[in-house]
Amino acid sequence: MYKNKHVFARCxxxxxxxxxxxxxxxxxxxxxxxxxxxxTIWEVLNPYFIPTLLATTxxxxxxxxxxxxxxxxxxxxxxxxxxIHSFFSIVLPAGDLSAQxxxxxxxxxxxxxxxxxxxxxxxxGLLSQIYEWFRGITFQAALSVVLAxxxxxxxxxxxxxxVPVLWGVFVPVASFLTAKIISKEENVALFSxxxxxxxxxxxxxxAISVSNSLGFVxxxxxxxxMLKDFSSNDSRNKILMLVFSFFSLLSHNxxxxxxxxxxxxxxxxxxxxxxxxxSPTAAxxxxxxxxxxxxxxxxxxxxxxRYFQPATYTLSDxxxxxxxxxxxxxxxxxxxxxxxxxxxxxxxxxxxxxxIGPTIxxxxxxxxxxHFVKRxxxxxxxxxxxxxxxxLSIVLVDYRIMKLFMERLPINxxxxxxxxxxxxxxxxxxxxxxxxxxxxxxxxxxxxPIVSIADLKTLSRRSILSLSSVILALNIVIPMFLAxxxxxxxxxAYPHVAPLQTTWYELExxxxxxxNTHEKYVVIGDQWTTFAGEAIVGVNNPRAYYFLxxxxxxxxxxxxxxxxxxPQVMIESMNVNNATVAYFIVTExxxxxxxxxxxxxxxxxxxxxxxxxxxxxxxxxVFAYKKT
Amino acid sequence: MxxxxxxxxxxxxxxxxxxxxxxxxxYSAILAILMNLASFQSPxxxxxxxxxxxxxxxxxxxxxxxxxxxxxxxxxFGILLLTTLLGFVGWLALIIYNLDTLRVTLVLVVVATSSxxxxxxxxxxxxxx
Numbered sequence: 240m241y242k243n244k245h246v247f248a249r250c251x252x253x254x255x256x257x258x259x260x261x262x263x264x265x266x267x268x269x270x271x272x273x274x275x276x277x278x279t280i281w282e283v284l285n286p287y288f289i290p291t292l293l294a295t296t297x298x299x300x301x302x303x304x305x306x307x308x309x310x311x312x313x314x315x316x317x318x319x320x321x322x323i324h325s326f327f328s329i330v331l332p333a334g335d336l337s338a339q340x341x342x343x344x345x346x347x348x349x350x351x352x353x354x355x356x357x358x359x360x361x362x363x364g365l366l367s368q369i370y371e372w373f374r375g376i377t378f379q380a381a382l383s384v385v386l387a388x389x390x391x392x393x394x395x396x397x398x399x400x401x402v403p404v405l406w407g408v409f410v411p412v413a414s415f416l417t418a419k420i421i422s423k424e425e426n427v428a429l430f431s432x433x434x435x436x437x438x439x440x441x442x443x444x445x446a447i448s449v450s451n452s453l454g455f456v457x458x459x460x461x462x463x464x465m466l467k468d469f470s471s472n473d474s475r476n477k478i479l480m481l482v483f484s485f486f487s488l489l490s491h492n493x494x495x496x497x498x499x500x501x502x503x504x505x506x507x508x509x510x511x512x513x514x515x516x517x518s519p520t521a522a523x524x525x526x527x528x529x530x531x532x533x534x535x536x537x538x539x540x541x542x543x544x545r546y547f548q549p550a551t552y553t554l555s556d557x558x559x560x561x562x563x564x565x566x567x568x569x570x571x572x573x574x575x576x577x578x579x580x581x582x583x584x585x586x587x588x589x590x591x592x593x594x595i596g597p598t599i600x601x602x603x604x605x606x607x608x609x610h611f612v613k614r615x616x617x618x619x620x621x622x623x624x625x626x627x628x629x630x631l632s633i634v635l636v637d638y639r640i641m642k643l644f645m646e647r648l649p650i651n652x653x654x655x656x657x658x659x660x661x662x663x664x665x666x667x668x669x670x671x672x673x674x675x676x677x678x679x680x681x682x683x684x685x686x687x688p689i690v691s692i693a694d695l696k697t698l699s700r701r702s703i704l705s706l707s708s709v710i711l712a713l714n715i716v717i718p719m720f721l722a723x724x725x726x727x728x729x730x731x732a733y734p735h736v737a738p739l740q741t742t743w744y745e746l747e748x749x750x751x752x753x754x755n756t757h758e759k760y761v762v763i764g765d766q767w768t769t770f771a772g773e774a775i776v777g778v779n780n781p782r783a784y785y786f787l788x789x790x791x792x793x794x795x796x797x798x799x800x801x802x803x804x805x806p807q808v809m810i811e812s813m814n815v816n817n818a819t820v821a822y823f824i825v826t827e828x829x830x831x832x833x834x835x836x837x838x839x840x841x842x843x844x845x846x847x848x849x850x851x852x853x854x855x856x857x858x859x860x861v862f863a864y865k866k867t
Numbered sequence: 868m869x870x871x872x873x874x875x876x877x878x879x880x881x882x883x884x885x886x887x888x889x890x891x892x893x894y895s896a897i898l899a900i901l902m903n904l905a906s907f908q909s910p911x912x913x914x915x916x917x918x919x920x921x922x923x924x925x926x927x928x929x930x931x932x933x934x935x936x937x938x939x940x941x942x943x944f945g946i947l948l949l950t951t952l953l954g955f956v957g958w959l960a961l962i963i964y965n966l967d968t969l970r971v972t973l974v975l976v977v978v979a980t981s982s983x984x985x986x987x988x989x990x991x992x993x994x995x996x
Binding site for chain 1: 900903904907908909910912913914916917920932937938939940943946947950951953954955957958960961962963964965966967968971974975
């Protein structure tokens with residue numbers, strides 16, 4: 240017996256070491272895929288990566304089935320989680336070309352001490368100033384800048400890895416803790432910590448460094464402490480749920496308002512629990528009113544946000560509407576109601592990957608409520624399940640309200656799917672665990688327990704066949720199915736269509752300008768040049784000025800330069816920051832070969848404009864003009 | 868098991884914080900970060916000093932609020948609270964003025980002092996309970 244235990248322990252260690260080696264190999268494959276010129280990561284990803292990820296995930300799931308210590312298993316899940324959220328940060332030289340780059344562009348200004356009091360580029364009233372402080376970017380800027388200075392690492396690196404690492408570490412832990420409260424089973428909780436990677440939208444938000452992602456992390460912990468508070472009277476839980484709700488608000492208004500709604504709902508559930516015996520009707524009515532109030536908070540908050548936003552914000556006039564019903568055919572409305580944005584853009588496989596998790600969770604939750612919760616005498620357990628069901632209902636209702644009854648929202652409604660994923664994952668884990676337990680139960684119920692191969696002789700051929708198929712299902716098919724699901728979800732999480740990402744020569748040009756200019760300067764270029772500038776010096780930096788991404792002035796200046804490259808346009812651009820040097824950048828893949836060649840040859844003819852540098856083997860030209 | 872034991876021993880020693888030894892080490896790490904920022908700007912020195920700072924203060928905070936949790940979760944919660952606190956104090960410094968080298972150092976000092984005080988206060992409270 241002791242010998243068997245020893246052998247098992249050794250097997251565990253070998254499997255864990257093999258798993259860690261495979262994780263390291265996966266990171267290496269990502270590193271070898273690193274490129275300076277690509278549209279999506281899939282164009283350049285090493286062909287061995289996905290099979291390796293599949294095998295690594297399979298190995299991890301088999302480790303989760305073992306009797307190893309929970310903390311060790313969680314560390315292995317965390318390593319896996321960091322791996323799958325680091326694709327953008329490792330493969331692309333400046334990360335994904337999305338909101339995360341714009342965030343970096345603004346945080347750069349704080350890092351370079353170019354602005355005071357956070358990123359507040361406009362003259363604003365007090366309300367708008369307060370709004371800017373609580374916008375999330377200020378909190379993310381503070382965290383990134385403090386970490387960058389502590390580590391003495393450039394902000395670009397800290398920014399790129401901030402969310403993938405924080406998400407990779409803390410979301411599986413939160414998922415574990417939440418699932419443990421709901422299921423009271425450590426194995427279900429461990430599944431849950433891994434299965435969060437099977438939700439594509441959550442994976443995407445864990446891969447980009449935006450303040451909303453930080454907000455989601457804090458939201459998950461506020462949810463956990465709310466659930467914990469149902470079963471414990473420790474005042475620390477109350478403090479912690481308030482603390483994490485506050486940080487959720489500080490990180491992003493979406494997650495903040497959602498946490499606030501949940502706080503109110505949690506209080507309503509608590510008061511229902513204490514009042515239901517004395518006045519059941521009043522308690523039920525108050526719970527229902529609280530539910531309706533909490534569900535309406537988020538949509539209403541978007542409408543009233545306009546009173547805080549500066550007038551320069553273009554998307555501040557959010558309103559309720561019925562226009563969508565009159566403008567669109569009924570099939571589209573039905574599609575939007577059930578599938579949301581998935582109605583338009585994706586193929587069947589991707590749609591399935593996005594909806595399978597939440598659908599399983601919803602079905603299992605209902606099954607749980609109908610069969611187990613009603614019979615259970617555990618009041619805290621019942622409260623937890625009903626609370627999670629109520630929160631999921633709020634998310635589902637709010638998404639439909641925002642999708643069908645609102646217009647000009649400042650965010651895309653699909654961000655609510657991340658809340659849905661967080662709430663769904665414990666129930667998906669529970670469903671899988673229950674299926675596995677049923678198969679295991681079938682195996683245990685066999686009349687003749689198998690002790691050794693020799694015992695097989697006593698069984699009929701049919702019994703041997705059925706037993707082997709059950710063992711196969713338990714140890715191979717279920718882990719393989721889960722590993723495949725996670726790998727496919729990762730594939731669906733990262734975009735397959737995108738514009739050309741910031742190239743290595745665009746970054747090199749921006750760096751070269753920064754290192755070789757000692758005066759104030761301004762850069763005229765397209766929005767892609769701005770995106771490159773954001774990675775190195777930021778936007779609206781008074782010393783090194785790159786215009787905002789969609790700025791009309793720079794659009795006009797750039798097009799004037801394309802039509803007629805002249806110093807007058809460069810001089811005009813210098814007024815923006817009293818610069819003495821102006822640069823004009825043109826890039827071949829952005830303009831097209833013909834247009835690029837024409838602009839370059841025309842600019843070269845102008846003696847007043849000198850070539851500062853040619854990058855990317857002639858794909859990018861930087862022209863300079865210095866005020867005399 | 869051995870690894871867990873040694874982690875526990877270190878954690879117990881840090882949390883006991885006899886003669887404020889670990890608070891002093893935490894301040895020394897801040898000094899190293901400041902000097903590194905001012906002169907060497909080496910990521911290696913920065914990373915080592917930051918890891919020491921993060922470990923000590925995460926243990927303080929983890930123990931202050933989650934002493935009933937297992938060592939793994941206590942440490943994880945400690946790291947999460949420390950990150951949050953760094954962000955929050957940094958945010959305050961940022962909205963008051965900015966986050967240059969000096970103010971980042973102040974942020975680190977404030978966080979280290981708060982963590983140490985919370986550890987001591989909660990330790991006394993837990994002992995009284």
